[in-house]
Amino acid sequence: MFSLVELSDLQTTGLPSWCPGCGNFSIWQVIKMAVIELDLNAKDVVIVSGIGCSGKYPYWIKTYGFHSIHGRTLPVATGIRLANHDLKVIAIGGDGDGYSEGTNHVLHAARRNVDMAYLVCNNQIYGLTTGQVSPTSLRGTKTKTTPIGSFEWPINPISIALAAGASFVARGFAGDVRHLTDLIIKAITHEGFGFLDMLQPCVTFNKVNTYKFFRERVYKLQDENHDTNDAIKAYKKSLEWGERIPIGIFYDGKKPTYESQISQLSKGPLSEHDISDIDISSEMKNFV
Numbered sequence: 001m002f003s004l005v006e007l008s009d010l011q012t013t014g015l016p017s018w019c020p021g022c023g024n025f026s027i028w029q030v031i032k033m034a035v036i037e038l039d040l041n042a043k044d045v046v047i048v049s050g051i052g053c054s055g056k057y058p059y060w061i062k063t064y065g066f067h068s069i070h071g072r073t074l075p076v077a078t079g080i081r082l083a084n085h086d087l088k089v090i091a092i093g094g095d096g097d098g099y100s101e102g103t104n105h106v107l108h109a110a111r112r113n114v115d116m117a118y119l120v121c122n123n124q125i126y127g128l129t130t131g132q133v134s135p136t137s138l139r140g141t142k143t144k145t146t147p148i149g150s151f152e153w154p155i156n157p158i159s160i161a162l163a164a165g166a167s168f169v170a171r172g173f174a175g176d177v178r179h180l181t182d183l184i185i186k187a188i189t190h191e192g193f194g195f196l197d198m199l200q201p202c203v204t205f206n207k208v209n210t211y212k213f214f215r216e217r218v219y220k221l222q223d224e225n226h227d228t229n230d231a232i233k234a235y236k237k238s239l240e241w242g243e244r245i246p247i248g249i250f251y252d253g254k255k256p257t258y259e260s261q262i263s264q265l266s267k268g269p270l271s272e273h274d275i276s277d278i279d280i281s282s283e284m285k286n287f288v
């Protein structure tokens with residue numbers, strides 16, 4: 001596809017400080033490729049992150065960006081989207097950020113169907129804080145906080161997103177760049193909440209869920225003619241994890257977005273509304 005946007009348009013002067021070989025490097029490239037393939041102008045995109053190794057994306061992709069606080073990626077992204085729904089909003093965070101500190105926000109953003117992409121760098125460990133068990137760590141995982149192995153069962157992000165009513169649910173793998181680019185494009189262009197869990201090896205602290213581990217197990221749902229319109233089949237597929245791990249689109253449904261139901265937004269983005277004739281001086285007296 002011909003694109004007016006070039007890689008250099010999205011390049012920042014600073015370079016990522018992730019560990020060599022980290023799965024974040026391929027996701028970093030893939031997001032830029034998706035922006036280029038969609039021919040999005042950098043000024044029309046905002047990347048919102050939480051805390052963690054994945055919190056750094058807004059610094060290293062030259063679009064608008066907001067590095068928010070732990071687990072609060074989605075409320076900030078929702079606010080930005082409602083204030084200016086002409087922007088393409090890409091929310092990104094880790095499994096700790098999204099499935100522990102911010103789990104409740106994932107549920108509510110999914111059920112509201114706010115039009116944004118939500119990309120989760122799922123490395124099944126807390127990387128930035130140097131290797132503690134996370135909500136998606138496999139049972140038995142040995143970390144600093146679980147020296148004899150975790151007693152807990154991991155949560156299943158795909159099942160949870162489906163149960164919460166997300167209208168688009170997918171899983172990608174950082175080791176399959178072309179496939180992941182296509183999924184990110186779909187999550188961005190989907191009309192509604194585009195949920196994408198990404199298997200992102202943490203080469204420093206997770207010695208179990210490595211590139212090799214995933215390469216030996218992942219298979220593509222599209223190769224098995226999975227019906228992406230069927231939420232029940234999607235849920236059944238979401239339970240599969242072990243010798244075979246499905247990647248691709250589990251569910252791609254349709255329902256009205258949150259924004260489309262707010263009448264005030266039909267006149268254009270809130271950020272462009274003329275409010276010069278609105279007197280808020282009495283309200284300001286109460287707060288300032």
Ligand code: SF4
Pocket residue numbers: 017018019021022023024053123127128201202203204205
């Ligand atoms: Fe990547 Fe893990 Fe290093 Fe963080 S700690 S940059 S997730 S390899």
